[in-house]
Amino acid sequence: MSTPSELPTELPSLQDLERHPYLTPDGSVADEFLVGKVGIYAIFDEQETLQFVGYSRNVSVSLRQHLIRKPEDCYSFKVETIARPSRQVLEDIRQHWLQENGMVPPGNGEAEAEWTQPIDVKPLMTDEERNGLAEALDEGKKTKCIKQVARRIQGNLLERLAARGVTESFRFNPKLKEQGLLELK
Template sequence: MSLPKLADLDFLPYIDAAGQICPEFSGKLGLYGIFDASQTLCYVGYSRDVAKSLQQHLVRCPEQCHWVKIFLGDRPSRTLLETMRTAWLAENRTTPPGNGDEAARWTQPIDVKADLTEAEWTTLHQGNEVEMGQFLKNQARQRETALKAYLTERGLRVDLRFQPKLKEQGLLDLKS
Protein backbone atom coordinates (compact mmCIF):
# COMPACT_ATOMS: atom_id res chain seq x y z
CA MET A 1 0.00 0.00 0.00
CA SER A 2 1.34 3.38 -1.02
CA LEU A 3 1.02 5.99 1.71
CA PRO A 4 -0.14 9.44 0.58
CA LYS A 5 2.15 12.40 0.98
CA LEU A 6 0.79 15.34 2.91
CA ALA A 7 1.49 17.64 -0.05
CA ASP A 8 -0.75 15.48 -2.29
CA LEU A 9 -3.85 15.84 -0.12
CA ASP A 10 -6.38 18.63 -0.60
CA PHE A 11 -6.77 21.49 1.84
CA LEU A 12 -10.16 21.47 3.54
CA PRO A 13 -11.51 24.46 5.45
CA TYR A 14 -11.38 23.77 9.19
CA ILE A 15 -14.82 25.33 9.63
CA ASP A 16 -17.00 24.60 6.60
CA ALA A 17 -19.58 26.88 4.97
CA ALA A 18 -22.29 25.48 7.29
CA GLY A 19 -20.20 26.35 10.37
CA GLN A 20 -19.34 22.70 11.11
CA ILE A 21 -15.99 20.99 11.74
CA CYS A 22 -15.59 18.17 9.22
CA PRO A 23 -18.81 16.34 10.23
CA GLU A 24 -18.26 13.71 7.53
CA PHE A 25 -15.24 12.47 9.53
CA SER A 26 -17.17 11.85 12.74
CA GLY A 27 -16.29 8.42 14.13
CA LYS A 28 -13.65 7.88 11.40
CA LEU A 29 -10.08 6.79 12.03
CA GLY A 30 -7.46 8.97 10.38
CA LEU A 31 -4.32 11.04 10.24
CA TYR A 32 -4.53 14.80 9.80
CA GLY A 33 -2.38 17.89 9.36
CA ILE A 34 -3.60 21.20 10.77
CA PHE A 35 -2.62 24.45 9.06
CA ASP A 36 -2.88 28.12 9.95
CA ALA A 37 -4.46 30.85 7.81
CA SER A 38 -1.35 31.04 5.59
CA GLN A 39 -1.45 27.24 5.11
CA THR A 40 1.66 26.65 7.21
CA LEU A 41 1.65 23.26 8.92
CA CYS A 42 1.12 23.61 12.68
CA TYR A 43 0.32 20.09 13.91
CA VAL A 44 0.11 16.49 12.74
CA GLY A 45 -2.01 14.03 14.68
CA TYR A 46 -4.15 10.95 14.38
CA SER A 47 -7.36 9.84 15.99
CA ARG A 48 -10.08 7.18 16.14
CA ASP A 49 -12.60 10.04 15.74
CA VAL A 50 -11.09 12.70 13.49
CA ALA A 51 -14.00 15.16 13.81
CA LYS A 52 -13.97 15.04 17.62
CA SER A 53 -10.18 15.52 17.75
CA LEU A 54 -10.34 18.44 15.33
CA GLN A 55 -12.98 20.06 17.54
CA GLN A 56 -10.69 19.70 20.60
CA HIS A 57 -7.74 21.19 18.68
CA LEU A 58 -9.86 24.13 17.51
CA VAL A 59 -10.78 24.95 21.09
CA ARG A 60 -7.19 24.58 22.35
CA CYS A 61 -5.41 26.40 19.48
CA PRO A 62 -8.06 28.41 17.59
CA GLU A 63 -5.64 30.84 15.94
CA GLN A 64 -3.77 28.00 14.20
CA CYS A 65 -6.77 25.96 13.00
CA HIS A 66 -7.80 27.27 9.57
CA TRP A 67 -7.07 24.42 7.16
CA VAL A 68 -6.79 20.67 7.48
CA LYS A 69 -5.63 17.76 5.33
CA ILE A 70 -7.00 14.35 6.22
CA PHE A 71 -6.19 10.74 5.38
CA LEU A 72 -8.75 8.18 6.54
CA GLY A 73 -7.64 4.70 7.54
CA ASP A 74 -9.74 1.62 7.12
CA ARG A 75 -8.32 -0.31 10.07
CA PRO A 76 -6.88 0.87 13.38
CA SER A 77 -3.12 0.43 13.19
CA ARG A 78 -1.14 2.67 15.49
CA THR A 79 2.07 1.53 13.77
CA LEU A 80 0.81 2.62 10.34
CA LEU A 81 -0.47 5.95 11.66
CA GLU A 82 2.82 6.63 13.49
CA THR A 83 4.77 5.74 10.33
CA MET A 84 2.66 8.11 8.25
CA ARG A 85 2.87 10.84 10.87
CA THR A 86 6.66 10.57 10.92
CA ALA A 87 6.74 10.69 7.10
CA TRP A 88 4.51 13.78 7.01
CA LEU A 89 6.70 15.53 9.57
CA ALA A 90 9.84 14.62 7.59
CA GLU A 91 8.18 15.84 4.39
CA ASN A 92 7.65 19.19 6.08
CA ARG A 93 11.41 19.36 6.90
CA THR A 94 10.78 21.25 10.13
CA THR A 95 8.91 20.15 13.19
CA PRO A 96 5.68 22.14 13.44
CA PRO A 97 5.41 23.94 16.79
CA GLY A 98 2.53 21.70 17.87
CA ASN A 99 4.62 18.58 17.44
CA GLY A 100 7.61 19.85 19.38
CA ASP A 101 7.88 21.66 22.67
CA GLU A 102 4.33 23.01 22.38
CA ALA A 103 2.63 19.61 21.93
CA ALA A 104 0.81 19.83 25.28
CA ARG A 105 -1.00 22.94 24.04
CA TRP A 106 -2.66 20.82 21.34
CA THR A 107 -3.36 17.74 23.45
CA GLN A 108 -4.08 18.90 27.01
CA PRO A 109 -6.94 20.96 28.50
CA ILE A 110 -6.54 24.75 28.51
CA ASP A 111 -5.08 25.85 31.85
CA VAL A 112 -6.32 29.36 32.60
CA LYS A 113 -3.86 29.62 35.50
CA ALA A 114 -1.12 30.12 32.92
CA ASP A 115 -2.64 33.48 31.98
CA LEU A 116 -3.23 34.88 35.47
CA THR A 117 -1.65 38.21 36.33
CA GLU A 118 0.40 38.65 39.50
CA ALA A 119 -2.57 40.37 41.14
CA GLU A 120 -4.87 37.48 40.19
CA TRP A 121 -2.38 34.97 41.64
CA THR A 122 -2.38 36.96 44.86
CA THR A 123 -6.19 36.96 44.94
CA LEU A 124 -6.24 33.24 44.21
CA HIS A 125 -3.91 32.37 47.08
CA GLN A 126 -5.63 34.61 49.61
CA GLY A 127 -8.80 32.52 49.63
CA ASN A 128 -9.67 29.20 51.15
CA GLU A 129 -10.13 26.09 49.01
CA VAL A 130 -13.76 26.86 48.14
CA GLU A 131 -12.95 30.49 47.23
CA MET A 132 -9.98 29.34 45.14
CA GLY A 133 -12.21 26.91 43.24
CA GLN A 134 -14.80 29.62 42.62
CA PHE A 135 -12.13 32.08 41.47
CA LEU A 136 -10.69 29.54 39.01
CA LYS A 137 -14.17 28.61 37.80
CA ASN A 138 -14.89 32.28 37.07
CA GLN A 139 -11.59 32.64 35.21
CA ALA A 140 -12.39 29.51 33.16
CA ARG A 141 -15.88 30.83 32.36
CA GLN A 142 -14.43 34.15 31.16
CA ARG A 143 -11.98 32.30 28.91
CA GLU A 144 -14.78 30.06 27.64
CA THR A 145 -16.96 33.09 26.79
CA ALA A 146 -14.11 34.80 24.92
CA LEU A 147 -13.23 31.60 23.06
CA LYS A 148 -16.83 30.97 21.99
CA ALA A 149 -17.17 34.58 20.81
CA TYR A 150 -13.98 34.30 18.72
CA LEU A 151 -15.09 31.01 17.14
CA THR A 152 -18.61 32.31 16.46
CA GLU A 153 -17.01 35.30 14.72
CA ARG A 154 -15.05 32.82 12.58
CA GLY A 155 -18.35 31.21 11.57
CA LEU A 156 -18.54 28.21 13.91
CA ARG A 157 -22.11 27.02 14.50
CA VAL A 158 -21.31 24.06 16.76
CA ASP A 159 -22.55 24.08 20.34
CA LEU A 160 -19.40 23.69 22.43
CA ARG A 161 -19.93 22.13 25.85
CA PHE A 162 -17.12 22.10 28.37
CA GLN A 163 -16.61 19.77 31.33
CA PRO A 164 -17.96 21.75 34.30
CA LYS A 165 -15.95 19.95 37.00
CA LEU A 166 -12.64 20.89 35.37
CA LYS A 167 -13.45 24.59 35.55
CA GLU A 168 -12.98 24.56 39.35
CA GLN A 169 -9.39 23.50 38.66
CA GLY A 170 -8.96 26.32 36.15
CA LEU A 171 -9.09 23.94 33.20
CA LEU A 172 -11.19 24.01 30.02
CA ASP A 173 -11.82 20.89 27.99
CA LEU A 174 -14.72 19.80 25.82
CA LYS A 175 -17.08 17.12 27.03
CA SER A 176 -16.44 13.85 25.26
Protein backbone atom coordinates (compact mmCIF):
# COMPACT_ATOMS: atom_id res chain seq x y z
CA MET A 1 0.00 0.00 0.00
CA SER A 2 1.24 3.43 -0.72
CA THR A 3 1.52 5.98 2.05
CA PRO A 4 -1.50 8.22 2.61
CA SER A 5 -1.53 11.14 0.23
CA GLU A 6 -2.19 14.71 1.27
CA LEU A 7 -3.46 16.06 -2.05
CA PRO A 8 -1.78 14.15 -4.84
CA THR A 9 -0.18 16.20 -7.57
CA GLU A 10 0.02 13.11 -9.75
CA LEU A 11 -2.78 10.58 -9.69
CA PRO A 12 -1.69 7.14 -8.45
CA SER A 13 -1.58 4.41 -11.06
CA LEU A 14 -3.72 1.36 -10.37
CA GLN A 15 -1.10 -0.80 -12.03
CA ASP A 16 1.60 0.35 -9.57
CA LEU A 17 -0.37 -0.43 -6.40
CA GLU A 18 0.17 -3.60 -4.41
CA ARG A 19 -2.53 -6.25 -4.75
CA HIS A 20 -3.86 -7.56 -1.42
CA PRO A 21 -5.75 -10.83 -0.96
CA TYR A 22 -9.33 -10.21 0.13
CA LEU A 23 -9.13 -12.77 2.91
CA THR A 24 -6.42 -13.61 5.42
CA PRO A 25 -5.39 -17.27 5.84
CA ASP A 26 -7.71 -17.47 8.88
CA GLY A 27 -10.74 -16.30 6.83
CA SER A 28 -11.07 -12.66 7.92
CA VAL A 29 -11.21 -9.68 5.57
CA ALA A 30 -7.59 -8.56 5.08
CA ASP A 31 -8.14 -4.94 6.03
CA GLU A 32 -6.40 -4.46 9.36
CA PHE A 33 -4.42 -1.55 7.91
CA LEU A 34 -7.57 0.16 6.58
CA VAL A 35 -9.84 0.43 9.62
CA GLY A 36 -11.24 3.97 9.70
CA LYS A 37 -9.24 5.06 6.63
CA VAL A 38 -10.59 7.17 3.80
CA GLY A 39 -9.54 5.96 0.41
CA ILE A 40 -10.20 4.56 -3.00
CA TYR A 41 -10.05 0.87 -3.82
CA ALA A 42 -10.31 -1.53 -6.74
CA ILE A 43 -11.74 -5.03 -6.33
CA PHE A 44 -10.67 -7.98 -8.49
CA ASP A 45 -12.18 -11.41 -9.06
CA GLU A 46 -10.42 -14.77 -8.93
CA GLN A 47 -8.99 -14.26 -12.46
CA GLU A 48 -7.64 -10.85 -11.37
CA THR A 49 -10.14 -9.03 -13.57
CA LEU A 50 -11.19 -5.63 -12.27
CA GLN A 51 -14.79 -5.79 -11.04
CA PHE A 52 -15.37 -2.50 -9.19
CA VAL A 53 -13.69 0.80 -8.31
CA GLY A 54 -15.09 2.75 -5.38
CA TYR A 55 -14.15 5.16 -2.65
CA SER A 56 -15.24 5.41 0.92
CA ARG A 57 -14.92 7.26 4.21
CA ASN A 58 -14.16 3.86 5.76
CA VAL A 59 -12.57 1.43 3.30
CA SER A 60 -12.71 -1.42 5.82
CA VAL A 61 -16.51 -1.23 6.11
CA SER A 62 -16.92 -0.92 2.35
CA LEU A 63 -14.80 -4.00 1.64
CA ARG A 64 -17.07 -6.04 3.93
CA GLN A 65 -20.23 -4.69 2.27
CA HIS A 66 -18.90 -5.67 -1.16
CA LEU A 67 -17.96 -9.15 0.06
CA ILE A 68 -21.51 -9.64 1.33
CA ARG A 69 -23.05 -8.36 -1.90
CA LYS A 70 -20.71 -10.07 -4.39
CA PRO A 71 -18.79 -12.89 -2.63
CA GLU A 72 -17.81 -14.66 -5.85
CA ASP A 73 -16.20 -11.50 -7.26
CA CYS A 74 -14.08 -10.37 -4.29
CA TYR A 75 -10.70 -12.11 -4.33
CA SER A 76 -8.20 -9.25 -4.13
CA PHE A 77 -8.05 -5.49 -3.93
CA LYS A 78 -5.76 -2.52 -4.40
CA VAL A 79 -6.14 0.58 -2.31
CA GLU A 80 -4.90 4.15 -1.98
CA THR A 81 -5.65 5.90 1.30
CA ILE A 82 -5.87 9.66 1.59
CA ALA A 83 -5.02 11.59 4.76
CA ARG A 84 -6.93 14.73 3.78
CA PRO A 85 -9.98 13.47 1.93
CA SER A 86 -11.48 15.34 -0.94
CA ARG A 87 -14.40 13.94 -2.92
CA GLN A 88 -13.00 15.60 -6.05
CA VAL A 89 -9.59 13.98 -5.60
CA LEU A 90 -11.19 10.58 -5.00
CA GLU A 91 -13.40 10.99 -8.07
CA ASP A 92 -10.41 12.06 -10.18
CA ILE A 93 -8.48 8.96 -9.09
CA ARG A 94 -11.51 6.75 -9.79
CA GLN A 95 -11.85 8.14 -13.31
CA HIS A 96 -8.10 7.73 -13.84
CA TRP A 97 -8.23 4.06 -12.77
CA LEU A 98 -11.26 3.34 -14.95
CA GLN A 99 -9.47 4.88 -17.95
CA GLU A 100 -6.28 2.99 -17.08
CA ASN A 101 -8.28 -0.26 -17.07
CA GLY A 102 -9.39 0.39 -20.64
CA MET A 103 -13.00 -0.65 -20.02
CA VAL A 104 -15.66 -0.05 -17.41
CA PRO A 105 -15.79 -2.95 -14.94
CA PRO A 106 -19.22 -4.53 -14.32
CA GLY A 107 -19.56 -2.94 -10.87
CA ASN A 108 -19.19 0.54 -12.32
CA GLY A 109 -21.51 -0.21 -15.23
CA GLU A 110 -24.49 -2.49 -15.69
CA ALA A 111 -24.10 -4.23 -12.30
CA GLU A 112 -23.48 -1.08 -10.23
CA ALA A 113 -26.57 -1.52 -8.03
CA GLU A 114 -25.44 -5.06 -7.10
CA TRP A 115 -22.19 -3.58 -5.77
CA THR A 116 -23.52 -0.43 -4.12
CA GLN A 117 -27.07 -1.12 -2.88
CA PRO A 118 -28.38 -3.39 -0.11
CA ILE A 119 -29.47 -6.85 -1.26
CA ASP A 120 -33.21 -6.76 -2.00
CA VAL A 121 -34.64 -10.16 -1.03
CA LYS A 122 -38.10 -9.61 -2.56
CA PRO A 123 -37.10 -10.68 -6.11
CA LEU A 124 -35.54 -13.82 -4.56
CA MET A 125 -38.78 -15.00 -2.95
CA THR A 126 -40.09 -18.48 -3.72
CA ASP A 127 -43.67 -18.88 -5.00
CA GLU A 128 -44.64 -20.16 -1.56
CA GLU A 129 -43.16 -17.08 0.10
CA ARG A 130 -44.93 -14.78 -2.39
CA ASN A 131 -48.24 -16.51 -1.65
CA GLY A 132 -47.65 -16.18 2.11
CA LEU A 133 -46.96 -12.46 1.70
CA ALA A 134 -50.06 -12.00 -0.47
CA GLU A 135 -52.19 -13.79 2.13
CA ALA A 136 -50.83 -11.77 5.08
CA LEU A 137 -53.71 -9.65 6.26
CA ASP A 138 -51.92 -6.97 8.28
CA GLU A 139 -48.59 -5.13 8.20
CA GLY A 140 -47.22 -7.14 11.14
CA LYS A 141 -47.71 -10.44 9.30
CA LYS A 142 -46.29 -8.98 6.09
CA THR A 143 -43.21 -7.78 7.97
CA LYS A 144 -42.82 -11.22 9.53
CA CYS A 145 -43.00 -12.86 6.08
CA ILE A 146 -40.39 -10.47 4.66
CA LYS A 147 -38.07 -11.04 7.65
CA GLN A 148 -38.32 -14.81 7.15
CA VAL A 149 -37.32 -14.43 3.51
CA ALA A 150 -34.43 -12.14 4.54
CA ARG A 151 -33.25 -14.73 7.09
CA ARG A 152 -33.34 -17.47 4.43
CA ILE A 153 -31.35 -15.37 1.94
CA GLN A 154 -28.93 -14.34 4.71
CA GLY A 155 -28.41 -18.01 5.60
CA ASN A 156 -27.70 -18.86 1.94
CA LEU A 157 -25.29 -15.95 1.72
CA LEU A 158 -23.43 -17.00 4.87
CA GLU A 159 -23.15 -20.55 3.46
CA ARG A 160 -21.61 -19.15 0.24
CA LEU A 161 -19.16 -17.10 2.32
CA ALA A 162 -18.25 -20.15 4.44
CA ALA A 163 -17.62 -22.10 1.22
CA ARG A 164 -15.15 -19.33 0.27
CA GLY A 165 -13.37 -19.83 3.58
CA VAL A 166 -14.77 -16.76 5.32
CA THR A 167 -14.79 -17.27 9.10
CA GLU A 168 -15.58 -13.70 10.10
CA SER A 169 -19.04 -13.10 11.53
CA PHE A 170 -21.29 -10.38 10.14
CA ARG A 171 -24.14 -8.45 11.73
CA PHE A 172 -26.96 -7.34 9.48
CA ASN A 173 -29.10 -4.26 10.06
CA PRO A 174 -32.35 -5.58 11.63
CA LYS A 175 -34.42 -2.52 10.64
CA LEU A 176 -33.52 -2.95 6.97
CA LYS A 177 -34.21 -6.69 7.20
CA GLU A 178 -37.83 -5.81 8.06
CA GLN A 179 -37.96 -4.01 4.70
CA GLY A 180 -36.52 -7.00 2.88
CA LEU A 181 -33.03 -5.53 2.55
CA LEU A 182 -29.75 -7.09 3.66
CA GLU A 183 -27.02 -4.63 4.64
CA LEU A 184 -24.30 -4.88 7.25
CA LYS A 185 -24.78 -2.87 10.39
